[in-house]
Amino acid sequence: MGIDISSQSNSIFFIDDAGNHLIKKPFSLPNDQEGANELIKRVIDCLSQYNLSYVKFGMEATSHYGWHLHLYLASSSELLPYKPTFYVLNPSIVKGFKKIYTFLPKTDNIDAVVIAECVRFSKLNPTPLPDFKYAALQRLTRMRYHLVHNLTREKNRALNLIYLKFSTYSQDCPFSDIFGKASCAIIENFTPDDIASMPLEDLIKFVSDNGNNRLSDVNKIAEILKTAANRSYRLHPLLAEANDLALSMTLENIRFMQEQLKKLDKEISKLLKAFSQTLTTIPGIGDVLAAGIIAEIGDIKRFKNEAALAKYSGLVWTQYQSGNFNAQETSLAKCGNQYLRYYLVEAAxxxxxxxxxxxxFYNKKFSEVTKHQHKRALVLTARRLIPLIFAMLSKGQIYQERGDVYNT
Structure with a gap:
């Protein structure tokens, strides 16, 4: 059975192992509980009509739209006698399989037929039901992934607005964090003209007060700000007010997301305690990174070896070979779990x-090339980390600095 899933409706088609069409054409049902009940009824009617003993369900991995349907069908007591198995297919697999059918249009009904044929022909492993312990942690770690990326975008936007207001500030910033409390207070409250004309003593007091008296050399910070203000371009008055408003709102967004990130990290650490894991014994890997890796991997027994885990994470490289030619430069495969890849690279x-x-290892890989050194070395280090993570999750081992692991 092939199901092309969308947010509101599902297109469905039935075939048997020999490729015979068991219905004349695909049909659609609402993507809700009533539609799922009607689907179960039609499946059982079809199985009875053709005296069939089992059913395979194929559906594309379409974000969250297939989540409820997959669980609802799997929990159906009416389908249980027919040993239902489920195959949640990567869209790239379906797209590649569809190419053998030339000149097919792109419609939901046709896609349902293709998915059914893909399940019939392909040697696929059934997709297990989600483990809700991992799924709950995964909701939070994926939320964190998106929050971090949104925060990065907001910071990049803020840097553009800061440049317009105070063009030399980013390059001459005397604070360790340009988005820290003292730095943001300077950016939001003063223009370069204000800083240039402000008595040095007043500027020192302002920086000290907003730095909570934790800054090491306030006098030097004030002097650097004065110098930077004198060198900076001046923004046209007609643009200054609008730019200040946009900058103030962007900095407020950054502060809000930073607070959200702290709350999220606490909740992730709390959920991680339910797992028996040793990844946090690796220096540099804390609760958040360990949680992100564990949530995406799930049960490590799903993977035959570390190579299978690397493939799942997308940390594999394409190969191009023809005749006697074998390409030396190959790109990272555009596949795999992007969330797991992100957390592995961050961990590395x-x-x-x-x-x-x-x-x-990182330094060795960094020195091998002259372009994209950091990015290349970091991704290769992440790939190097996978055998260690696989061993630790499989055997409950702890990390030792010399590279060995021991049973706990």
């Missing part, structure tokens, strides 16, 4: 700072 970036073993 932290681990290479805190461990001798991975720092040496």
């Amino acid at each position: 970036n932290c681990v290479r700072v805190h461990t001798v073993r991975y720092k040496a």
Whole structure:
């Protein structure tokens, strides 16, 4: 059975193992509980009519739209005697399979037929039902992924607005964090003209007050700000007010998202306690990174070996070979779980700072090329990290600096 899923309706088609069409044409049902009940009824009628003993359901992985249907069909007591199996297919698999049918139009009904044929022909492993313990953690770690990316976009927007207001500020910023409390207070309250004309003592007091008296050399910070203000371009008065408003709102968004991130990290750490894991024994990997990796991997027994885990994460490289030619430069495969890949790369970036073993590997890969050095070395370090993570999750082992692992 092929199901092409959308937010409001599902297109459905039935075939048997021999490729015979069991219905004349695909039909549509609402993507809700009533539609699912009608679907179960039609499936059972078809099985009875043709004296069939089992059913396979194929559906594309369409974000969250197939979540409820998959669980509802799997929990149906009426379908249980027919040993239902489910195949949630990567859209790229369906797209590639569809190419064998030349000149097919792109419609939901046709896609339902193609999905059914894909399940019939392809040697696929059934998709297990989600483990809700992992699924709950995954909701939060994926939320964090999107929040971090939104925060990065807001910061980039803020930097553009800061440049218009105070063109030399970013390059001369005397604060360790341009979006820290003291730095933002300067940006929001003063123009370059204000800072240039302000008595040095007043500027020192303002910086000290907004830095909660934690800044090491307030006098030097004030002097750097004065110098930067004198060198900066001046924004046209007609644009200054609008730019200030946009900057103020953007900085407020950044503060809000930073607070949300703190709340999310606390909740992720709380949920992680339900898991028996040793990933946090690796220097540089804290609760958040460990949770992101565990949530996306799920049960490690799903993977035959570390190579299968690497493929799932998308940390594999394409190969191009023809005759005697074998390409030396290959790109990262555009496949796999983007969330797992993100958390593995973030973990690699932290681990290479805190461990001798991975720092040496990173430096070696960094020195091998002259372009994209950091990005290339970091991704390769993430791939190097996968065997360790696979072993630790499979056997409950802890990390030792020299690279060995021991049973807990």
